[in-house]
Amino acid sequence: MPEGHTLHRLARAHQRSFAGGVVRVSSPQGRFAEGAALVDGRVLVRSEAWGKHLLHHYESGLVVHVHLGLYGMFTESAGPPAEPVGQVRMRMIGSGKAGPLCGTDLRGPTACEVLHEPEVAGLTARLGPDPLRRDADPERAWQRIHRSARAIGALLMDQSIIAGVGNVYRAEVLFRHDISPHRQGKSLSRTEWDALWLDLVELMKVGVRRGVMHVVRPEHDHGAPSYTADRPRTYVYRRAGEPCRLCGATVVHAVMASRNLFWCPACQPH
Known part of the structure; x- marks a missing residue:
């Protein structure tokens, strides 16, 4: 989607x-x-x-x-x-x-x-704040996230909490901030949330400008190719069974709320 x-x-x-x-x-x-x-x-x-x-x-x-x-x-x-x-x-x-x-x-x-x-x-x-809209209020999302016992991996995909985030941005932004997708929303600190939101804003703006999602930092953009020829590299998305680009641990896969989930258990410990 x-x-x-x-x-x-x-x-x-x-x-x-x-x-x-x-x-x-x-x-x-x-x-x-x-x-x-x-x-x-x-x-x-x-x-x-x-x-x-x-x-x-x-x-x-x-x-x-x-x-x-x-x-x-x-x-x-x-x-x-x-x-x-x-x-x-x-x-x-x-x-x-x-x-x-x-x-x-x-x-x-x-x-x-x-x-x-x-x-x-x-x-x-019925929609949450959209990181790409100028009128977005991240406080609305934070008020629901920091009270929730649901996993942050599920909360980021809930369009009533944040609008526009899908499977790729969810997996990649959590990896970029060393956050396990299984952590409860209420376990995140305000500092972690603010960093996540700002990163989503910047990553999604890049997606608007370039037409594809660039999520790997330049210093890490080498080594194993992307999961498909016409897409930039990802850290974990669709890389289950492959070594993490940063630590070498095996990227793992699960299903959360009926959607595929990817993360590095070493970089994103639960």
């Missing part, structure tokens, strides 16, 4: 391509036809992301809400897109602020729906 930086990159791209201009919205596959008709021909005021949610705000006050889920993706095109290929849930064509004509197709999302502003407010109220 795409992590928060991917949604923020999409929001920025759609802001540049469509905001300030009339957008033609359609649903070639038909599943979003009624929603598309409500916003078709309207001016897109702004595009924003909150965690793993993408929000397109139209001048009518209606908002298109997209959650990509496991399989959703946008494909962009310069100029009018060609005939739809595959199951295109939503197609957008426009030229924000008299720029060049652009198009984008959305396929396979978990959610693609039209909401009213009160519904959007309800959605965002």
